[in-house]
Amino acid sequence: MSWNRHVPGLSGPRLDRTAKTTVAFLAIVVALFFVLPFVGLAQRAVENGGFWDLATHRQTREALWLSLWTSTTTATLAAVFGTPLAYALSRSRFPGKVVVDGLVDLPIVLPPTVAGVALLTAFGRRGLLGEPIDSLTGYTFGFSTTAVIMAQMLVSAPFFFRAARSGFDAIDPQIERVAYTLGASRTRTFLRITLPQAWPALLAGIVLCWARSMGELGATLIFAGNLEGKTQTMPLAIIEAFSGSALGLDGAIVLSLILLGVALAVLTLFRAVAARGLRQP
Amino acid sequence: MSLEFDATLTLGAFTCEASLKANDEILVLFGHSGAGKSVTLQAIAGLMQPVRGRIDINGQAVFDSARGVNVPPQGRAVGYVVQDLALFPQMSVGQNIAFGMPRGAGQSRRQRVERLLAALQLEGYGDRRPGSLSGGQQQRVALARALARDASLLLLDEPFSALDESLRAGLRRELLRLRAERGLTIVFVTHDLREAHLLADRLAVFDAGRVLQCDARESVFRHPASRRVAELTGVANIFEGTVRGIDSGAPVVDVRGLTLRCAPPAMGTGPRPGEAVDICIRAERVVLHRGEPRDHTAVNLLEAAIVEDLAYGATHTLRLTPTGAGPALEVELAARPYEVMGVAGRQTWTVELPPADLHVMARRTPGD
Numbered sequence: 001m002s003w004n005r006h007v008p009g010l011s012g013p014r015l016d017r018t019a020k021t022t023v024a025f026l027a028i029v030v031a032l033f034f035v036l037p038f039v040g041l042a043q044r045a046v047e048n049g050g051f052w053d054l055a056t057h058r059q060t061r062e063a064l065w066l067s068l069w070t071s072t073t074t075a076t077l078a079a080v081f082g083t084p085l086a087y088a089l090s091r092s093r094f095p096g097k098v099v100v101d102g103l104v105d106l107p108i109v110l111p112p113t114v115a116g117v118a119l120l121t122a123f124g125r126r127g128l129l130g131e132p133i134d135s136l137t138g139y140t141f142g143f144s145t146t147a148v149i150m151a152q153m154l155v156s157a158p159f160f161f162r163a164a165r166s167g168f169d170a171i172d173p174q175i176e177r178v179a180y181t182l183g184a185s186r187t188r189t190f191l192r193i194t195l196p197q198a199w200p201a202l203l204a205g206i207v208l209c210w211a212r213s214m215g216e217l218g219a220t221l222i223f224a225g226n227l228e229g230k231t232q233t234m235p236l237a238i239i240e241a242f243s244g245s246a247l248g249l250d251g252a253i254v255l256s257l258i259l260l261g262v263a264l265a266v267l268t269l270f271r272a273v274a275a276r277g278l279r280q281p
Numbered sequence: 282m283s284l285e286f287d288a289t290l291t292l293g294a295f296t297c298e299a300s301l302k303a304n305d306e307i308l309v310l311f312g313h314s315g316a317g318k319s320v321t322l323q324a325i326a327g328l329m330q331p332v333r334g335r336i337d338i339n340g341q342a343v344f345d346s347a348r349g350v351n352v353p354p355q356g357r358a359v360g361y362v363v364q365d366l367a368l369f370p371q372m373s374v375g376q377n378i379a380f381g382m383p384r385g386a387g388q389s390r391r392q393r394v395e396r397l398l399a400a401l402q403l404e405g406y407g408d409r410r411p412g413s414l415s416g417g418q419q420q421r422v423a424l425a426r427a428l429a430r431d432a433s434l435l436l437l438d439e440p441f442s443a444l445d446e447s448l449r450a451g452l453r454r455e456l457l458r459l460r461a462e463r464g465l466t467i468v469f470v471t472h473d474l475r476e477a478h479l480l481a482d483r484l485a486v487f488d489a490g491r492v493l494q495c496d497a498r499e500s501v502f503r504h505p506a507s508r509r510v511a512e513l514t515g516v517a518n519i520f521e522g523t524v525r526g527i528d529s530g531a532p533v534v535d536v537r538g539l540t541l542r543c544a545p546p547a548m549g550t551g552p553r554p555g556e557a558v559d560i561c562i563r564a565e566r567v568v569l570h571r572g573e574p575r576d577h578t579a580v581n582l583l584e585a586a587i588v589e590d591l592a593y594g595a596t597h598t599l600r601l602t603p604t605g606a607g608p609a610l611e612v613e614l615a616a617r618p619y620e621v622m623g624v625a626g627r628q629t630w631t632v633e634l635p636p637a638d639l640h641v642m643a644r645r646t647p648g649d
Binding site for chain 2: 172174175177178179180181182183184185192193196197
């Protein structure tokens with residue numbers, strides 16, 4: 001494409017001086033708005049000092065560990081249950097498919113607090129299913145780590161499902177039909193032909209689902225409560241720090257920085273893996 | 282290897298009814314897109330289930346609605362190649378070819394892949410990804426992969442239509458060679474008339490979900506069963522006429538005041554006097570003479586003037602209007618005779634319609 005730069009008659013529309021100035025102005029405003037908060041976060045942490053003490057505080061460690069493993073469990077469960085269902089939905093045709101598609105997307109646009117309330121009405125101690133379970137076994141979901149995973153699942157799983165669905169949609173069904181005529185069973189075709197091609201999309205879905213779970217606040221707070229060591233994930237610990245926990249406002253800043261670091265690390269790793277996946281075929 | 286197909290398929294509101302046969306030959310399914318060729322092929326491969334009927338491969342029923350037989354595609358041992366090839370992008374060329382090979386049994390898979398690569402002029406490409414190959418090479422990989430199952434029935438759904446004409450010509454030649462070497466039975470779907478003519482031993486003409494005619498190639502091209510078959514197979518001159526009489530077995534037909542003597546019907550009873558018929562002749566079969574023909578036994582002559590002359594390079598297509606009675610005609614002439622005869626310098630010609638090339642068809646009312 002570079003050759004046509006030297007041929008005035010062929011060059012595409014160029015930005016003139018006024019347009020360039022406008023673009024530069026907008027870019028600076030946008031950059032300031034998006035970058036400044038992170039700079040502020042880092043600057044405050046440095047100014048306050050005591051980063052290490054706060055970062056290794058028991059409450060921080062517990063919240064971080066809880067966030068990491070509940071999010072990982074949620075993402076794993078979403079992938080295990082969601083992959084076959086996404087594939088089935090992608091390949092099937094039935095009346096009302098549009099409705100199903102819409103319902104799957106609903107939690108993505110639903111406010112998480114609504115999701116939390118909805119979960120309470122179903123699985124809470126007085127909930128549709130929660131009440132009989134409680135009276136039969138004495139078990140309640142409230143204030144348990146299971147509830148944290150349930151809240152994350154309702155809010156984040158659709159992100160995986162959507163990504164997986166479009167990944168499977170992008171694969172030509174013809175390629176699977178040809179595999180059948182070559183003697184491959186449905187299972188072998190799925191594992192050897194479909195899955196390897198859908199893999200980048202599935203990976204993206206897992207990362208999105210995991211990241212959304214790491215940040216989950218509203219549904220967890222309402223459905224699982226805010227119990228240190230049991231249901232207090234990182235976002236809940238930050239909220240509590242603001243309302244005056246042992247960590248204090250400085251703690252909130254440190255917790256935020258840690259979450260930011262984790263997010264950056266995951267994003268970088270994902271980019272690297274995805275780039276390798278794209279280069280390979 | 283033989284194939285017998287007699288089944289009805291439905292796809293939404295579309296219904297396709299086909300009855301076909303192939304025996305160690307190339308059967309071409311020809312017709313416009315949406316005529317039912319591809320679904321028929323999918324039914325043979327087992328990728329689509331007919332609503333009723335029977336499909337036999339090598340005398341073995343792979344589908345029979347009466348007996349509840351429906352062998353899945355994995356068990357039908359057919360090679361299936363589609364227009365967009367559907368090569369497995371994440372595998373090497375060699376892995377693509379080896380994918381359908383039966384395990385174990387005699388030679389190692391590696392040797393067999395090498396032999397197939399050689400057979401399709403793909404030596405040295407075994408470790409490449411399909412995406413790094415040219416369109417023609419990818420097409421060869423798809424063929425090799427289909428052959429790797431030792432399938433002797435090959436189903437090809439417009440396999441060359443995404444390629445340039447120059448590549449297509451080479452691949453068609455290759456297909457004919459492979460077929461001769463391996464004794465394959467091939468069912469080939471195409472909407473390209475030239476391709477159909479080149480490859481077909483047997484030709485099935487599809488139109489709106491029905492097989493209008495399935496016969497040896499020459500029969501279909503020279504003796505189309507109906508006006509529609511003639512239209513679809515590119516017959517330029519089709520006229521309505523009335524049978525005036527039968528002269529020693531040969532029908533004599535009146536077309537717009539011109540009396541045409543035809544050859545006796547190849548089979549069947551032929552038309553009766555007074556019957557309304559369609560009569561046709563291919564554009565390349567019409568003969569032009571400067572004035573009176575030297576052969577005085579020539580019949581079916583009329584005088585006509587050239588009103589249009591389209592030069593296609595290798596051929597010229599002329600439109601002629603009769604100066605007296607008779608129909609307007611289209612004539613196709615190769616470039617060389619066109620020049621030798623000096624067609625460009627003369628407007629009025631004597632046109633001969635040889636009886637052997639005139640074909641009489643029973644007139645069918647629509648819906649018949």
